[in-house]
Amino acid sequence: MIDLRTLLLAMVLTDLILAVSLWIGAGRGMRDGLGTWIASLLVRASGVTIFALDGLAADPNAIVLAVGLVAFSMTLQAAALLAFGGRRLPTWVHSATFAAVAMPFLLLSGDFGARVLFAGVAFGTMLAMLAGITLQLQAPISRGTRGLAIGSFAVASILFFLRAVGAVWSVDPLMGFIEPNLFQTLTFAGGFAALLASSSGVGLMHKERADAAAARLATLDPLTGAYNRRSFHETAERELARARRAAQPLSIIILDIDHFKAVNDKHGHKVGDEIIKTLADIVRAQLRKEDMLVRFGGEEFCVMLPQVPGPGAVVVAGRIRKAVASDPVIIDGREIPLTVSLGVAARLDEGPESIDELIARADQALAMAKERGRNRVVALSLGRSIAA
Numbered sequence: 001m002i003d004l005r006t007l008l009l010a011m012v013l014t015d016l017i018l019a020v021s022l023w024i025g026a027g028r029g030m031r032d033g034l035g036t037w038i039a040s041l042l043v044r045a046s047g048v049t050i051f052a053l054d055g056l057a058a059d060p061n062a063i064v065l066a067v068g069l070v071a072f073s074m075t076l077q078a079a080a081l082l083a084f085g086g087r088r089l090p091t092w093v094h095s096a097t098f099a100a101v102a103m104p105f106l107l108l109s110g111d112f113g114a115r116v117l118f119a120g121v122a123f124g125t126m127l128a129m130l131a132g133i134t135l136q137l138q139a140p141i142s143r144g145t146r147g148l149a150i151g152s153f154a155v156a157s158i159l160f161f162l163r164a165v166g167a168v169w170s171v172d173p174l175m176g177f178i179e180p181n182l183f184q185t186l187t188f189a190g191g192f193a194a195l196l197a198s199s200s201g202v203g204l205m206h207k208e209r210a211d212a213a214a215a216r217l218a219t220l221d222p223l224t225g226a227y228n229r230r231s232f233h234e235t236a237e238r239e240l241a242r243a244r245r246a247a248q249p250l251s252i253i254i255l256d257i258d259h260f261k262a263v264n265d266k267h268g269h270k271v272g273d274e275i276i277k278t279l280a281d282i283v284r285a286q287l288r289k290e291d292m293l294v295r296f297g298g299e300e301f302c303v304m305l306p307q308v309p310g311p312g313a314v315v316v317a318g319r320i321r322k323a324v325a326s327d328p329v330i331i332d333g334r335e336i337p338l339t340v341s342l343g344v345a346a347r348l349d350e351g352p353e354s355i356d357e358l359i360a361r362a363d364q365a366l367a368m369a370k371e372r373g374r375n376r377v378v379a380l381s382l383g384r385s386i387a388a
């Protein structure tokens, strides 16, 4: 049987190691409440240290501070979970909860059984609330990770309630609490394991979010949010193979800002970047969900239109041309007139055709649009052989 004080000190050490591990793991990305979670572990470690060293010697003041700190660590955890979901816990909740837990504890001085009962119910309720917050988090977390976090809060909550009930039933609550009997050891060790598991769950939640962000970064262009060329190639090859198998049309449009060098020279590179970003938004507004906008590089974009035949793509390209030319873009209060040239190519019914061939043809069409005076759409391979 393990001595309760030993368990408490093991818990302090575990919290400190967890805090340091999460801090190292976070690197410089201490965002979305991770820092608050780490703070909660340090606050809990200090509360439990006081409890282990002084509280068990029944020092009335030390134990009040200890439970107040543990309550504070739980409101910090609530704040950390809410921050992960993009919400804020009002600051007053921390001090209000500290007072709401510490004050009754002070008033119950001398009645150890009532204190254990009160702390068990208070902490059990707060842990159940943490489980509820995690359940409602509007974040893409895997089921396993969410389950681990919710399960650990729920188990810890149940064990706190069990300890409260145990204290009520004990003939001598103080002895019942500190005596290393089987009930104490099991409930304490179980609660300890659950609190440890909750930190693992939170660590995994952050890792999953970081992984998703890295995957997004690898597929999207950071300036415009459009797909990058590499991810386009993977998707386009797949889409083209599918279109060929199902004898369905597929078109692409390549578009490029006219005289962008002059715009860049006149307004500067930073404004140029803003223009590229704005152009992506204008083009996106003309597309459907299944269409794919890709930044090919610089001020050149490609749009893939699955299931759209050549003539349909020409209509879309015309709409984009008009939307860009109709109003000047406004950057930093400056009105900058803008036009684009567009080249369209569509998948042919017969013959093997790679995505590179399709791009080469759209590029050729774009060059013709530039040659013919810019601010226009030119289409290639729109003859009878086009899949429709």
Ligand SMILES: Nc1nc2c(ncn2[C@@H]2O[C@H](COP(=O)(O)OP(=O)(O)OP(=O)(O)O)[C@@H](O)[C@H]2O)c(=O)[nH]1
Pocket (backbone or CB within 6 Å): 256, 257, 258, 259, 260, 261, 262, 264, 268, 269, 270, 271, 272, 273, 276, 297, 298, 299, 370, 374
């Ligand atoms: N601001 C900014 N400028 C870029 C970026 N990438 C390329 N450019 C600039 O875009 C310009 C591209 O010019 P070109 O494609 O050669 O020609 P253009 O002036 O657009 O003329 P046409 O395409 O023939 O109408 C160059 O001045 C590049 O420096 C970028 O990411 N940001």
